[in-house]
Amino acid sequence: MLDIKGLKVKLEEEDKQILKGVDLHVEAGKVHAIMGPNGSGKSTLSYVLSGREGYEVTEGSASLLGEDILDMEPEERAAAGLFLAFQYPVEIPGVGNMTFLRTALNSQRKARGQEEISSADFLKLIREKAKNLQIEPEMLKRAVNVGFSGGEKKRNEILQMAVLEPKMCILDETDSGLDVDAMKLVSDGVNALRDEGRGFLVITHYQRLLNHIKPDVVHIMSDGRIVKTGGPELALEVEENGYGDILNEVA
Amino acid sequence: MAKAAIKQQKAEATEARLAGLTLPESGAWAREAREAALERVRSMGLPHRRDEYWKFTDPTSLTAEEPPQASVFETGEPPLFDGVDRLKVVFVDGVFDPEASDDLSLEGIEIERLSEAMAKDIHWVRDLYGKIEGASHEKVDRPLAAFNTAFATDGVVIRVTGKPSKPVSLVYLHKSERSDAILHHCVKVEEGAELTILENGPAAARFSKGLEVDVADTGAFHLVRAQGRDHERRAVTGTFARLGRESTFKTFTLTVNGVMTRNEAYVELTGDEAVCHIAGACLGDGRDFHHDATVFVTHDAVNCESRQVFKNVLRNGATGVFQGKILVKQGAQKTDGYQISQSLLLDDDSTFQAKPELEIYADDVACSHGSTSGAIDADALYYLRARGMAKAEAENLLTLAFVAEALEEIENEAYAEELRERLAGWLERRRDRAAG
Ligand SMILES: Nc1ncnc2c1ncn2[C@@H]1O[C@H](COP(=O)(O)OP(=O)(O)OP(=O)(O)O)[C@@H](O)[C@H]1O
Ligand SMILES: [Mg+2]
Numbered sequence: 154m155l156d157i158k159g160l161k162v163k164l165e166e167e168d169k170q171i172l173k174g175v176d177l178h179v180e181a182g183k184v185h186a187i188m189g190p191n192g193s194g195k196s197t198l199s200y201v202l203s204g205r206e207g208y209e210v211t212e213g214s215a216s217l218l219g220e221d222i223l224d225m226e227p228e229e230r231a232a233a234g235l236f237l238a239f240q241y242p243v244e245i246p247g248v249g250n251m252t253f254l255r256t257a258l259n260s261q262r263k264a265r266g267q268e269e270i271s272s273a274d275f276l277k278l279i280r281e282k283a284k285n286l287q288i289e290p291e292m293l294k295r296a297v298n299v300g301f302s303g304g305e306k307k308r309n310e311i312l313q314m315a316v317l318e319p320k321m322c323i324l325d326e327t328d329s330g331l332d333v334d335a336m337k338l339v340s341d342g343v344n345a346l347r348d349e350g351r352g353f354l355v356i357t358h359y360q361r362l363l364n365h366i367k368p369d370v371v372h373i374m375s376d377g378r379i380v381k382t383g384g385p386e387l388a389l390e391v392e393e394n395g396y397g398d399i400l401n402e403v404a
Numbered sequence: 405m406a407k408a409a410i411k412q413q414k415a416e417a418t419e420a421r422l423a424g425l426t427l428p429e430s431g432a433w434a435r436e437a438r439e440a441a442l443e444r445v446r447s448m449g450l451p452h453r454r455d456e457y458w459k460f461t462d463p464t465s466l467t468a469e470e471p472p473q474a475s476v477f478e479t480g481e482p483p484l485f486d487g488v489d490r491l492k493v494v495f496v497d498g499v500f501d502p503e504a505s506d507d508l509s510l511e512g513i514e515i516e517r518l519s520e521a522m523a524k525d526i527h528w529v530r531d532l533y534g535k536i537e538g539a540s541h542e543k544v545d546r547p548l549a550a551f552n553t554a555f556a557t558d559g560v561v562i563r564v565t566g567k568p569s570k571p572v573s574l575v576y577l578h579k580s581e582r583s584d585a586i587l588h589h590c591v592k593v594e595e596g597a598e599l600t601i602l603e604n605g606p607a608a609a610r611f612s613k614g615l616e617v618d619v620a621d622t623g624a625f626h627l628v629r630a631q632g633r634d635h636e637r638r639a640v641t642g643t644f645a646r647l648g649r650e651s652t653f654k655t656f657t658l659t660v661n662g663v664m665t666r667n668e669a670y671v672e673l674t675g676d677e678a679v680c681h682i683a684g685a686c687l688g689d690g691r692d693f694h695h696d697a698t699v700f701v702t703h704d705a706v707n708c709e710s711r712q713v714f715k716n717v718l719r720n721g722a723t724g725v726f727q728g729k730i731l732v733k734q735g736a737q738k739t740d741g742y743q744i745s746q747s748l749l750l751d752d753d754s755t756f757q758a759k760p761e762l763e764i765y766a767d768d769v770a771c772s773h774g775s776t777s778g779a780i781d782a783d784a785l786y787y788l789r790a791r792g793m794a795k796a797e798a799e800n801l802l803t804l805a806f807v808a809e810a811l812e813e814i815e816n817e818a819y820a821e822e823l824r825e826r827l828a829g830w831l832e833r834r835r836d837r838a839a840g
Contacts, residue, residue, distance in 0.1 A: 203790050206782070231792035243787040247805025256801060257791035264792065296805075313791065 154352035155179040160213035173377035184353040189374035203237040232264035234320030238310040245297040282315040303330030311342045323354045328362040340365030360392035414449035434522035437534040441553035448547040460725040460757040461696040471584045471610030474636035484604040490573035498585020512566030518559035529561045536616045536644035540670040549642035552614040556588030564597040576605030583608035593623035606632030617645040624652040638664040649675030659686040666696045673708040683713040683813035688722030696725035703736040715810040716747040718754035729761040741771035796835040
């Protein structure tokens with residue numbers, strides 16, 4: 154599904170290397186988790202994959218379903234099936250949540266040569282998905298993320314994911330800022346999307362989320378590299394002992 | 405240049421411009437009003453680039469003897485407000501067209517042509533024509549408005565006595581490349597009465613318009629206008645209003661294209677608890693585009709509210725200007741005054757100049773103003789693209805969102821939606837052009 158090989162990335166504006174050779178392979182149907190200390194490059198990896206400006210790939214490659222994505226525009230990556238649930242969802246005053254989602258969905262459909270969804274079908278679709286995530290209809294009418302609480306913003310990300318049905322979902326700290334109930338809702342939302350043809354990359358600091366979304370593989374990222382890969386037990390180890398032992402061990 | 409030299413230069417230029425002109429024929433009171441206005445023009449002098457409120461806008465093409473040629477633009481779109489049930493009043497190159505207009509009768513208003521009203525010895529409009537304009541020069545000279553009052557050749561005068569079932573729609577057609585139109589309308593809204601005026605069209609190669617509105621206690625007046633898409637047209641307009649107790653006055657102006665637009669507004673809130681909203685959106689593309697909104701709101705009563713909301717979208721070297729002032733007179737306590745002017749600059753070549761001013765002589769007031777200009781928010785753009793929207797599409801969505809705040813000032817949602825669709829169309833055409 155997602156193949157990252159020797160990916161090295163620096164900032165465009167300054168001479169600062171952030172990713173120092175990342176290798177990662179997420180298979181269809183699997184959930185991979187990435188943990189790692191603050192500033193180790195987890196969000197940077199997600200931004201580079203989704204096409205944010207400001208980064209320069211100096212080496213390596215990344216492909217989605219065999220297609221090189223690094224030369225694509227962000228919207229082309231989205232149409233190809235990549236989705237990033239943002240660590241910090243952006244507020245967009247003046248753009249209604251519904252309009253935003255419908256435009257996004259139709260853009261992707263157009264790009265894939267599919268027909269646009271009718272207003273009635275869209276309404277039905279979004280109502281159903283919103284209900285599952287316990288998102289009030291009133292929130293759909295508001296401007297994108299404007300005045301949303303931290304938890305509402307995260308739920309809104311998952312709503313977008315549910316509506317857009319991407320093939321490769323990257324979730325960047327979707328659990329931070331969620332209360333216990335919301336964590337359960339969001340996890341249910343993610344689990345509902347788990348299937349044979351879909352891959353997940355879940356960035357998190359806490360084992361708690363991984364109790365709900367059971368990962369197949371857990372990676373530890375440090376200083377721009379994946380330094381250790383293992384099974385779910387690796388997350389438990391981090392939870393108990395922190396990163397100290399692991400990082401010492403690989404150093 | 406020394407002040408005296410400028411004064412001399414202005415006086416000479418003004419006399420030269422006036423030399424070839426004669427006041428239009430009219431009855432006794434109207435003649436007096438025109439002569440008084442002409443006197444105001446002489447004493448102020450026509451605008452000069454060195455005048456305080458003409459620093460950002462070059463008045464030359466507005467004061468020149470001949471209007472620069474402006475070709476007629478066929479938009480290929482149905483005219484605005486076509487689907488609205490309305491009383492249509494059509495002017496072609498500044499001349500009333502009775503054939504194209506509806507029968508001038510509507511329950512709740514008395515409406516007639518300015519020239520007819522002016523020919524009469526006694527007429528209610530005598531107390532309004534040139535009166536609010538005449539009072540507007542106290543702090544700022546508005547010679548082009550006085551010029552309009554002196555030389556207006558046509559227009560309508562409307563007395564609103566009730567709540568008419570439909571709006572009056574002024575349609576301005578531009579058919580001649582050299583037309584130079586001068587219209588002046590007067591509206592008197594009687595106590596508790598209400599009127600909406602819709603205005604659209606480029607009117608002429610060069611268009612001078614005056615509108616004086618007197619809103620009595622508890623009356624309401626709404627104006628929604630679009631200035632026409634002819635690329636080469638020029639316009640200088642003045643909107644003058646006086647508001648009585650608990651009255652409402654709301655205007656919205658949409659300007660797309662046109663090489664030169666100067667829209668002045670002057671509103672006096674003279675009755676307690678009056679409400680005044682003046683809003684506008686302009687979309688300009690290209691080095692030739694120049695748009696100037698110059699607004700002056702005077703609070704002279706207690707508990708009044710005023711809002712000025714202006715949004716400019718500028719690209720390819722277009723220029724936008726906003727000069728907005730709130731004057732709160734002594735004793736105008738509990739004034740709630742708000743002013744915002746913002747520009748979205750879609751490239752580095754475009755410019756926006758803002759001159760926001762507050763002058764306050766009362767101590768218990770809440771007044772605020774702000775002005776911003778900047779590019780499209782990069783984070784928002786990335787977010788939309790990451791969800792699948794093409795760059796141009798995302799830019800258009802963000803641009804519309806930017807303008808939305810001004811459109812929201814329009815009370816009637818159907819009119820707001822119609823303008824919003826036109827804006828979307830304008831953006832879309834530009835997107836296609838940029839892509840192709
Ligand atoms: N645009 C930027 N300008 C300067 N430094 C940057 C920029 N983007 C990333 N960095 C730096 O790169 C490093 C990695 O940041 P990144 O956000 O990817 O970390 P992270 O692993 O997601 O951390 P966290 O767990 O705190 O979210 C940090 O040191 C950060 O300060
Ligand atoms: Mg991060």
